[in-house]
Amino acid sequence: MAVRPLESARMTDRFHLDAVPIRLDGCGKTFPGGARALEPLDLTIRGGETIVFLGPSGCGKTTTLRIIAGLESPDPGGRVLFGDEDVTDLPIERRNVGMVFQSYALFPNMTVAENVAYGLKVRRVGRAERGRRVEEMLDLMHLGEFAGRRIDQLSGGQRQRVALARALVVRPRVLLLDEPLTALDAKLRDSLRLEIDRLLRELGITAVYVTHDQGEAMALGDRIVVMAKGRVAQVGTPREIYYQPADGFVADFIGTMNRVGGTVRDGVLRIGRGSLPWSGPDGPVELLTRPEDIALASGEADAHLDGRIAAAVFLGDRTRLVVEPADGPPLTVDTAGRSDLGRGDRVSLRVDPARLLAVP
Amino acid sequence: MSACVQHGPGDLPRSAASPRAGRRRMGEPLRLAALLAPAAILFAAFFLLPLVRLIAIGAGGPQGWAAYLTTLADPGHLDSLASTLALSAGVTAVTLAVSTVAGLFLVRHRFPGHALLVALLTFPLAFPGVVIGFMVIMLAGRQGLIGTVTQALTGGKLVFAYSMAGLFLGYVYFSIPRVILTVMAAAEKLDPRLEEAARSLGASPWRVVADVILPALKPALISAGALCFATSMGAFGTAFTLATRINVLPMTIYTEFTLQANIAAAAALSVLLGLITWAALAVARSVAGTSVAAAG
Numbered sequence A: 001m002a003v004r005p006l007e008s009a010r011m012t013d014r015f016h017l018d019a020v021p022i023r024l025d026g027c028g029k030t031f032p033g034g035a036r037a038l039e040p041l042d043l044t045i046r047g048g049e050t051i052v053f054l055g056p057s058g059c060g061k062t063t064t065l066r067i068i069a070g071l072e073s074p075d076p077g078g079r080v081l082f083g084d085e086d087v088t089d090l091p092i093e094r095r096n097v098g099m100v101f102q103s104y105a106l107f108p109n110m111t112v113a114e115n116v117a118y119g120l121k122v123r124r125v126g127r128a129e130r131g132r133r134v135e136e137m138l139d140l141m142h143l144g145e146f147a148g149r150r151i152d153q154l155s156g157g158q159r160q161r162v163a164l165a166r167a168l169v170v171r172p173r174v175l176l177l178d179e180p181l182t183a184l185d186a187k188l189r190d191s192l193r194l195e196i197d198r199l200l201r202e203l204g205i206t207a208v209y210v211t212h213d214q215g216e217a218m219a220l221g222d223r224i225v226v227m228a229k230g231r232v233a234q235v236g237t238p239r240e241i242y243y244q245p246a247d248g249f250v251a252d253f254i255g256t257m258n259r260v261g262g263t264v265r266d267g268v269l270r271i272g273r274g275s276l277p278w279s280g281p282d283g284p285v286e287l288l289t290r291p292e293d294i295a296l297a298s299g300e301a302d303a304h305l306d307g308r309i310a311a312a313v314f315l316g317d318r319t320r321l322v323v324e325p326a327d328g329p330p331l332t333v334d335t336a337g338r339s340d341l342g343r344g345d346r347v348s349l350r351v352d353p354a355r356l357l358a359v360p
Numbered sequence B: 001m002s003a004c005v006q007h008g009p010g011d012l013p014r015s016a017a018s019p020r021a022g023r024r025r026m027g028e029p030l031r032l033a034a035l036l037a038p039a040a041i042l043f044a045a046f047f048l049l050p051l052v053r054l055i056a057i058g059a060g061g062p063q064g065w066a067a068y069l070t071t072l073a074d075p076g077h078l079d080s081l082a083s084t085l086a087l088s089a090g091v092t093a094v095t096l097a098v099s100t101v102a103g104l105f106l107v108r109h110r111f112p113g114h115a116l117l118v119a120l121l122t123f124p125l126a127f128p129g130v131v132i133g134f135m136v137i138m139l140a141g142r143q144g145l146i147g148t149v150t151q152a153l154t155g156g157k158l159v160f161a162y163s164m165a166g167l168f169l170g171y172v173y174f175s176i177p178r179v180i181l182t183v184m185a186a187a188e189k190l191d192p193r194l195e196e197a198a199r200s201l202g203a204s205p206w207r208v209v210a211d212v213i214l215p216a217l218k219p220a221l222i223s224a225g226a227l228c229f230a231t232s233m234g235a236f237g238t239a240f241t242l243a244t245r246i247n248v249l250p251m252t253i254y255t256e257f258t259l260q261a262n263i264a265a266a267a268a269l270s271v272l273l274g275l276i277t278w279a280a281l282a283v284a285r286s287v288a289g290t291s292v293a294a295a296g
């Protein structure tokens, strides 16, 4: 549980949340009609951890989240545990989970404050304490001035902050977020993402966050669960996922990855006209490497590959080149921002041997 | 006048008028006037002129305008008005309750025969009041199903077709389909995430109904209920089929008009019936309007 010092000490005192670990035990899901949305899944989420389910649309992220929430039950044999408690047969209203949806799902017939108070009212928290806790939560989310507003008078970002406040004010055992930023425009998405990040760290709550956006996943997750077609492709920290992808799918899904073909013979890997020391069986290989791990060669001597620039995109801090080598697929290469290379120029490239990945 | 609030067969209820139907460009008043002219002429010819004439006839008897007061003060008329209001309110309440439960059930549950059942539901929409009355007699009349069954079971024959109870049954039967269809249309548009959010906050299924589903259905229920109320206030065919002495306002108007030849009283009562029904609809529409605006 990563809690930043300073103001967070005060924050977690006031909104003390138990950091409950969650365990999924063989949780698969087959929908009536026979479609298997989720292969049996085993996963332990640590108390206070933010775990992100990442994958393309339809890969089973929402289904997994709904199994944790209690909105779907796993296929027979699957179990969901909150701490030591088996909650598999508890309906959502008795699991004490907080939910945040892409569509906000705020109650349109209630004001901002009434929305936030709803969970406390259902729990029969007394009027005075209810008012106090709602006010505190609205302040925490910078929503104090909107307390009396109707929902249709709020922007998307404000609505999602109300949804977060409504979910958190009841001190849930776990916070479940399903693509909470997807409906927002890019700029709001960034600022709300930072706010969610701050909140999750400060409250120390166990959180499960679903997204198809790898940028969000990398920024928010203590660990990322990459999913594909109802299976877990890899579980790991953002760095592990980025630098040691478990397979070609993860490699391609996270960031940009180049595929470089070469041949190994007697401990030497030949790529284009260059050669590097390499341990591995003899024969043709396909290796992966990131755009930042290919550089422009400083001289003829260290060049591995030659090619022609098919596109050059200036990104401010760097210039991203797409280079077409004599044979093989185009390579994406990051160079200095102040480069004056352009389309049609011929370049020689050097691959960093330490950064080449052999992936199944 | 009662014809104004009676609804033709197959006439589906419409939701309350949109409050935000504002026109952006007011720069072409001439074209606007030209466009509105046909509607204005129709409105005047088929609504305004007959209405004014009706109001005038009400005051055209020997008593003049005082006829309205006399008509209103008549205990028989007041009685008829009260029972018509009570009947319509009762029909509306029962219809809304039954249709909301049934409509929600039909939207939430799929079972074999679902589509057929929904299709069958629209059947009574096409029946004129006479047929509804006929069906009530077949069910609860002297040779009716209920009479036969109760006679076999208890020895006494239960017959209630030719009374207010029979009329009540007929109106509920006639009103339920269109309200169910309205509820179903509204319920299909409910966002399931709203209910899931409420449940995640600890709300029991009943609380979800009270706090999420009913508020979301409220505008549809109000407009469907208003139409149901207006239809019951003005319907005539069923009452006429069941018994000529059922004391509801449309029957009273008919009696005054054809049997007593008291045309002024009939006209005054018609205006009254129209006004009350119109007021009920207006109130319902404004309540529905504000709650729609509040719901965004």
Ligand SMILES: Nc1ncnc2c1ncn2[C@@H]1O[C@H](COP(=O)(O)OP(=O)(O)O)[C@@H](O)[C@H]1O
Pocket (backbone or CB within 6 Å): A031, A032, A033, A035, A036, A037, A055, A056, A057, A058, A059, A060, A061, A062, A063, A064
């Ligand atoms: N209620 C349902 N009935 C049938 N199939 C469903 C249902 N919900 C989801 N699915 C299917 O399960 C798969 C996974 O869906 P989902 O978990 O929503 O994916 P994701 O959230 O990753 O986009 C999809 O193929 C989807 O069509």
Ligand SMILES: [Mg+2]
Pocket (backbone or CB within 6 Å): A058, A061, A062, A063
């Ligand atoms: Mg999803």
